[in-house]
């Protein structure tokens with residue numbers, strides 16, 4: 001059976017980089033994540049060059065590996081922090097508190113106090129209840145207000161759970177001022193791996209509306225936080241970072257004129273994803289029925305080992321096999337005893353028919369939301385290991 005698929009896998013499965021990865025991985029037990037920090041640096045610089053006026057707050061939940069955080073610290077990045085544990089990690093790496101924001105709308109009052117005690121002065125909020133906590137635990141802090149977005153067009157949407165409508169936010173803003181906080185700006189997140197750049201237009205239109213309504217109440221906001229959503233290189237093609245930056249810059253000027261407010265951006269995936277490759281092994285290749293159209297290929301890594309973003313087959317990782325020759329279409333699954341641990345079934349992946357049990361498999365673009373999502377000892381499998389490839 002030959003494949004009719006035309007995935008642009010040559011982008012990943014050929015060339016010097018693939019050779020280097022294969023050589024480095026050779027003697028190491030799978031599965032593991034290989035991280036190339038140099039690529040993180042490239043992504044950071046590319047974004048900075050294309051949005052020179054923006055302050056980058058790396059969303060560290062995407063990949064909190066010390067080497068990545070230290071590199072971004074050296075390059076001048078700020079950090080979007082979601083928990084006290086992330087905060088402690090950054091402090092231990094010598095990042096100063098002025099370079100951090102507490103970007104989680106869901107936080108305990110004690111944790112707000114902890115952030116305050118460590119010197120963090122910038123907090124997100126999206127509710128009256130939360131802003132009351134901030135006012136008690138971090139008096140006088142700067143706050144920004146997260147507006148609810150649709151998340152349509154995103155491969156990994158973040159809709160519904162975060163943010164509130166402009167009406168709610170305006171009331172929260174007035175309360176913040178009354179409580180002695182500093183209403184500072186507005187944030188949003190258009191959904192992760194957002195392939196429709198127009199979503200920033202819609203979001204910025206609501207931000208502008210909120211700026212105007214605040215002004216009518218005597219509150220002058222001075223910051224826009226563009227959130228995350230910038231793309232990494234999975235199988236579905238996207239525009240490049242330069243196109244995203246140019247288009248978003250256009251929207252900013254359309255709504256805010258020539259002189260922009262302070263601009264913050266919080267990339268996670270677009271900074272970290274391309275730098276990672278999960279190296280796995282084929283545990284089993286089998287057929288469910290004698291005349292089955294597609295064989296099943298079971299890897300030693302799956303949904304619980306770091307590939308949870310294959311949920312509903314949301315993200316299509318480029319998967320490279322080492323065998324060569326004519327291809328067949330297969331179903332790919334993980335190694336655990338949970339039937340949800342199937343990676344790709346509705347979308348069949350091409351695999352050379354000569355691929356065999358024991359072969360190595362290379363899963364690209366796995367530097368974000370993989371190791372930090374992997375479960376701990378489900379079925380006894382240890383957490384995903386990682387190595388740094390210089």
Ligand SMILES: *Cc1c(COP(=O)(O)O)cnc(C)c1O
Pocket residue numbers: 059061062080103104189191192193227228229230266267268269270
């Ligand atoms: C996760 C997160 C991000 C990063 O989003 P990406 O799509 O990975 O770039 C940015 N901001 C906030 C508040 C987040 O929770």
